[in-house]
Amino acid sequence: MSAESINIITIDFPDPDRTETIDDHFDPLPVRSSEKLLHLIPDHELSNHQLQSNESFYFPVPNIQTLSSKGVERGDDPYGLLYIPALQTDECRDSEKQYVPQNATRLANLPANSGYALIAVAPWFSPLCMKEYFATARNEPVKAFIVYQPNPNSTAVPPETNDQAWALNDGGSWQYNNQFPTYAVPGASGYLIASKMSDYSGNMSTVPYGDSLKDQFEESDYVRLWAKVTADSGTQLPSLWVFLVIVLGLLILIIGATSFCMHVVQRRRRNALRRRVINGEVDLEALGVKRLTVPADYLTKLPVFAYLGESERGEKSMSQASTTVDAETSLKGVPLSRRSSAPEAPSTTRASAIFSQPTCPICLDDFEPNESQVRELPCRHIFHVDCIDPFLLNNSSLCPICKQSVLPPGYCPPKITNVMVRRERLISRRRTQNAPGHNHSPGNIVARLPGAYDSLRARVGRTSGGRRMFSAPTRTQSRPLDIEMTSGAPPVPAVQPAPTATVLPEIVAAPEPTRQNTAEECPPEPPSQYPQQRREWARQRALALLGNRHAPHDAEEEEQNRSRWRRGLHKIFPGFG
């Protein structure tokens, strides 16, 4: 904290030894604690002691250079009576005579042991003597030290603190050893102060205008020079720093405002998505936006009963089922028999469902009549409770066989995350882009294919890093219905009158496996003839096809797999990228 100004004034104060009573305005009692010394002449009382300007010395010192600001606290500006500290060696005392008038104020000229706050004044004429000045000052209640250069004609600002002129050959340690600040004033000011200090060092009769002062004050009073240093607040930063701080502040402000806006927007999108999910416009799991799981309380509402065993109807179906090797083939009997029985009669329904589904598709164990506890999903597929429950609780809300959701329509997961919003938007954007009539890109073969939606699936999956975006194609949901409606007889897979666009389920073990499937699943053509691109395309495709053994299964997992800074970025700017 550098000094902004040093004001030197002349004050009158009573001799503490003579004062018997305590003055309201001025407490001259010797104070032992140096802390209190500072408060001996408080600012607001100064006017009481300051002499009239026309008969006193008043000098605001110009061109101050702060050499050390040690010990200056904010709002605690040093002040005190001016004096010249004593020197120890004779050589210094001799040399001092050139720079300091003989009778300038010394400690002896101030009330003895009064403990008043002091400000030392000394010429910086040699490092050795300067050290002696400082050594003396350290032992006295000095609040600040004013040095002046020996050149009496200099009025310019003294050199800076690291200048050679202020070297004491001690590596600058004097600045740290002194518990007071040090200010340098130009030589001319210094000489002026010193000469005035010699004027105001004696008793009342010897000071300038002493006669008139005698009329106003006690004759035993002291009239001395007093200085107050006004230090700046110290928080004034260099302009470059100020600039940087402003720029930084602006940046933070902009980022903060943007972040806030994005949060608001994202929040609205989340709410909109939630509304649409509840209205049934969006099926999160079917779109692959989010892998839902079934909450435990809802799961317990799904019917559980003991496997009933066989009936005469069952035997028919059983024989049917046992002829087919494939488990799924037998499963197709389920919706059929259900349809033929009255859906309102649960017992019949169940019985029919059960005998057409003699084994648990998960563990492949046969259901034991009247023993196995089975859970029936809304799609009428039955499983061992132990097999299906962990799956529904932890993995998916879709029936493992028909991929129909177990959850009621309009079910909305308790938390809609930003990731879900992002994916949903991505998917719907892709869909609108690839809608017929918007097919402007020549390489965009997808939209021309009959199964545009499914190819699109692959594309979306690929763009999201090989992840499968659609865990359940929408067509699978309509499949059982088709079968139900069109075939009335016990199930024979071959009599499948469904349109070819509907995928036959038994790609499983059928000798010609994926014919019909691929008609729809047809991948986008390789993009170009360039081998490089083709290879890349093949790689991407392989990733899309294979990919997710190691790929995360859920949005949250994906989020966790992101690098930390990207996660942070998304926290600040949701909906970004």
Next chain:
Amino acid sequence: MSAGAKKRIMKEYGECMAETPAGMKINFDEQNMTKWEVLMDGPDGSVYAGGHFKLEIIFPNEYPFKPPVVSFRTKIYHPNVSNDDKGSMCLGLLRPDEWKPPNKVVAVLRLIQSLMVEPNIDDAIEPSIANEYKENRKEFEKNAKDWVKRYAK
């Protein structure tokens, strides 16, 4: 891996042993039952006839909810098998969104056999081989037989 999944794999292994499809041999390690090694002969009448192919089936922890991962350990010139050291294949019921728990490994193996007889061009993982198969069958057959001689003897 859950006890249920282990039980199911054991059961499937038992079924496979009971009626192993022709031209196949399954090596099963009790210690690591999630990794099967299958030795499959090239089906008669296909370009791969006479070759012996080593396959690896790895069951994911979520099996049977997730499909097993099948890869050819022996190099094979086939549009549906990736032409790298992974030898991975993924199509039809092996695709995660097509897979259903009732499907069995036997079905997977049968699918692979049938694919060796007739590759599925529309679902190719190696488009260059698929193209060759479509447009230049002779060249394809020559290459495939060549590879059988080189790698699968």
